[in-house]
Amino acid sequence: MPDMARPEPEIDTSVPHSARIWDYWLGGKENYPVDREAGDAVLRVLPGIAVSAKQDRAFLGRAVRFLISQGVRQFLDLGTGLPTVDNTHEVAQRLAPDSRIVYVDNDPLVLTHARALLTSRPEGACDYIQADIRDTAAVLEGAAATLDLDRPVALMLLGVLNHILDDAEALRLVADLLRGLAPGSHLVISHTCDATTDELDGEAMRRAVREVMDRGGTPIRARSPEGIEALFDGTRLLEPGVVSCSRWRPDPSPWREPEVPHFSGVAVL
Template sequence: MTDAGQELEPIDTSTPHPARMYNWYLGGKDWYPADREAGEQVKRFFPAVAELAQANRRFMHRASRMLAEQGVRQFLDIGTGIPEEPNLHQVVQRVSPNSKVVYTDYDPIVLRHAEALLRSTPEGRTDYIQADVREPQKILEAARDILNFEEPIALSMVALLHFVSDEFKPYELVRELLEPLPHGSYLVLSHVTGDFDPEDWERIVEIYRQKGTPAQVRSREEFADFFTGLCLLEPGVDVVTNWHLPPEQQQETQQVPLYVGVAQKQ
């Protein structure tokens, strides 16, 4: 969990980082020239990368709000990234002020911003775990200090798994994280795909890999495999702009190369 006395790791500003690149896509301020340079390389192959990032962010808001409205009061968010309001806890605590949210990320820059993630309502609670998704047992052990594993938990891994290549066994990681969660819990995922433009996305993946990030886009079928054994909520696995889009956003008719889905553990 967060520790006010924890020594902060130095941030390498000379090498781009996916969280800071994502912040640049969103129009944020927490990036460095190396992040912008890499982001601009991505943008040359996919000019709508900012729109993709924004659509992904809005999906997180919609999915979290929907689950809170259905009575979920506990959320475990892995791959949190640099805070951008409204954060997940702000979305769900507007529905139910007593909601508990545990954030997880391995990037030291997120730890520097963790204070913004910890401004919970008096009735609820938020906390932060400094850990890598490839350390599932460390995450689960720390989360047990905050969350009640006898009640449903929403496991959110939004825009994360395309940064976990097959060599790190992402399907096994998801199963290991889900295994101790009680029945009635949920899995919330989004994932970039190369289905609609495979050549350009191969180039984009190579940009990330050259910068040290093990990126990998996946097909619809490969993405759907993350939900094996779970009950998908309607409309199932779909592109982000087809998933419970509110009326004010229905003009977004372009096919964004981002698959999303929410499923329940029965």
């Protein structure tokens, strides 16, 4: 459990932060003028990014519901971000109250919301670890206090690997985490994508990424669909593979959701 008695780190509101920009696009209130300015600058280049944020959140819900249907009851959610509606533990425990969830993030603003993230159903458990996801040994050691790593775990990496700029480091990070999990575990990834299709403008995404980075925001690396698929190396990727978040097992609807520049996939170890 985190030590809530320690003083909370100072929050830097002079530069935009990806978690706060994402919160702004989702309609949240945990953001500052600098985040809204950066978010609006990106919207001018990539008007659909707010829709992308909402589709990524909807994907999280569908993925967790699918995992619960497969008997998964343990979730390790890295790069948690700011709490909003239908966080991983809320979706999971709504269907399976005995689910156990560990959140991991290194952002001080997220730390101030740890108490909200730790609100668990009494039948289950919810914990928060302040750690850098690159320190995989610390992540797995901390998670083991709440999760039984000898049983299947869902490793959730939503919108976080795009902050690991080096491909080899991103691949190594995922592989190190998977080595610490039991067979039958699942890997869930969503990632900023620079694909160019009839519906997506890859150059617009690259300009949007530069907007955030030029303003001093968290570095971002958009990858191709093939580059995102490579992150699933060593697992069995489930249908429909790596696709736009809006196209991953969508809920029944009379219309087909448009692609968004955030791709996702689910695999089993």
